[in-house]
Amino acid sequence: MDGERVGADRSGPGPDVRATEAGVTTGALARRLGVSPTTLRSWERRYGIGPAERAAGRHRRWMPRDVAALETMCRLTSAGLPPAEAARLARSEAEVAGPPQDGTAAGPPAPVAAPAATGDVRQESRGLARAAVRLDAPAVEGRLAAAVAGFGLARAWQEVMVPTLHAVGRKWASSGDRYVEVEHLLSWHVSTVLRRHTRPPVAADGPATGPVLLACVPGEQHTLPLEALNAGLSQLAVATRMFGAAVPAEALTAAVRRLGPAAVVLWAQARSTASLPLAQHVAETRWGVKGARSRPLVVLGGPGWAGRPSQGMLRPTSLPEALGTLTAACGRLP
Incomplete structure (x- = not known):
């Protein structure tokens, strides 16, 4: 029935209903979940939560992915979600995550222990x-x-x-x-x-070594990769200045002149935002007294720069590589 709430057992899959390659029967699964076989058939008919395979004679056989979806359905309905919404989320979870690796029914997500291996x-x-x-x-x-x-x-x-x-x-x-x-x-x-996991900002070591400036190019809103890089650099005690999403070109140039950074990281998720003229302009920006003027190392991050010429600029392909590049630029061991 639409209004029912199911109290699913959360102790983990028992040996009588462990989903094997042959699947499990409707009766065994119903006993495991604490519902009636009629309820499972009703969910299949009303919400599309059903077994992927049937044995000879049209007997239902519930495979690991089916069992995982039903356990999610039970958990959500017991938490108060309407069955139709719970079924939608359960199906979506199965589509995105797929079946568990070990071939058994998925258990509840929490509590979560730190990975052991x-x-x-x-x-x-x-x-x-x-x-x-x-x-x-x-x-x-x-x-x-x-x-x-x-x-x-x-x-x-x-x-x-x-x-x-x-x-x-x-x-x-x-x-x-x-x-x-x-x-x-x-x-x-x-x-x-x-x-x-980002430590408080630290000061640059001195005038000869400025901070690392982190900025998304104009029009770019994807900041998560820069946030990851900023966190990693902070743990290595590298001075940074995070400017975040869609920094206007004029503001970026002004910040480079004011800070005298050791490096500038420009993130572009899409080709439409990756402006090579802007990157070259930043790379050519100089500061300091005559005879000892400096300019930054420019690091291009993100798939938007793929296939673009980047003479004199670096394009690390992973967070560890970027951390190594930038710690070296700042005179620190990675």
């Missing part, structure tokens, strides 16, 4: 995607914190946060207006965790 990176990314699709902010925060604690900031960004953001973005691009709220929530919490 390097092989857990893909599992962490899947868990983060599931939590984001459910709009489960506490679980998203917990998984992001666990990833940073278990893998370190650079690897958590490179191998957990970025793949999950890309996966959600692809679903948004291919599904019309769906998943926009998921991407916004995930981006917000990624930003929150990155800033939580």
Whole structure:
């Protein structure tokens, strides 16, 4: 019935209904979830939450992905969501995250422990995607914190946060207006965790070594990669100045002249915002007294610069590479 609330068992999948390659029966799954077989058939008919395969004789066989979707459905309805909305989120989670790696039914997302081994990176990314699709902010925060604690900031960004953001973005691009709220929530919490791991700004070592200036080019709103770089540099005690999204060209040039930075990082997510003349102008900007004038190292970040000539400018392809480049420019060991 539309108004029913289901109290799903959260102790983890029992041995009688562990989803194997052959799948599990409707009766076994109903016992596991604490609902009736009639309820499962009703959900399939009304909301499209059904098994992907049927055995001979049209018997239902629930595969790992089906079981994971139903456990999500039960968890959300027990939390008070209407069944139709719970079913939509459960289907979306299954589409984005796919089945668990070990072939068993997925358990609830929290509490989240720090990853114990390097092989857990893909599992962490899947868990983060599931939590984001459910709009489960506490679980998203917990998984992001666990990833940073278990893998370190650079690897958590490179191998957990970025793949999950890309996966959600692809679903948004291919599904019309769906998943926009998921991407916004995930981006917000990624930003929150990155800033939580950003140490307070430090002063540059002296007039010979200025800070690293971080800015998105005019028209560019994607700041998360710069936030990750800023956090990583702060942990290495490198002085930075973060200017964030869509910095006007005149303001960028004025900041370079005022600060005398050791390096300027220009982020462009799209080719439409990647202005090579602006990058060259920044690279040629000089300051200081005659006979000892300096100019910054310009680092181009983001896919918008792909295929563009960048003589005298660097284009690191990963966060660890960018950290190494910039710590060297500032005279520090990476």
